[in-house]
Amino acid sequence: MRIHDQKLRSDRMVFYEKDIDRLNGELDAFLELSKARCALLIDRDGHQVTRRGEAVGSSVESISALIAGSFAATKEMARLLGESEFTVMFHQGKRDSIQLQLVGERTLLAVLFDERTNLGLVRFYAAEACQRLADVFESMSHEDRGAALSSDFSADAAAALDQLF
Secondary structure (H helix, E strand, C coil), X not given: CHHHHXXXXXXXXXXXXXXXXXXXXXXXXXXXXXXXXXXXXXXXXXCEEEEEECCCCCCHHHXXXXXXXXXXXXXXXXXXXXXXXXXXXXXECCCCEEEEEEECCCEEXXXXXXXXXXXXXHHHXXXXXXXXXXXXXXXXXXXXXXXCCCCCHHHHHHHHHHHXX
16 A cells, blocks of 8 residues: 555655746746747646746636647657657647647646747747756655655644644
8 A cells, every 4th residue: 555655646746835936937037038928837637837927818727728638639649650759749820829848757838929939949948948847857756745644643633623622
């Protein structure tokens, strides 16, 4: 049972305030260099980790879920074409464009940009940013991430509840 608990913990991404601050710093630097409008960091399940830059006009939760779904569908297309997966996707609209890029194994960087910049700048700086973000995730994975509950937790919790009532 203990090994199963450890696997669940390692599979789940847990972020503390200092983690988000580090990730936000990397995204802010990327936005400054690339002149993109917005950068979203999303886990592969479609949950937003953090967002920097201009506000997104629609529901960030919906956009995050759709980005993850789009990436999952593209992964299957890559597999059918003999690739393990495509790590970068690009969609161009009349005004706005979006680039999606895999960061490490479990996170996606979505970059929204318009005519204030160009795809070449976004791609160049996104590649750098993804490496730096992956380094942050790697360092997070080596940190002691959990505060283990004491063996007396149940008794302590029961005592604290008794004092309240």
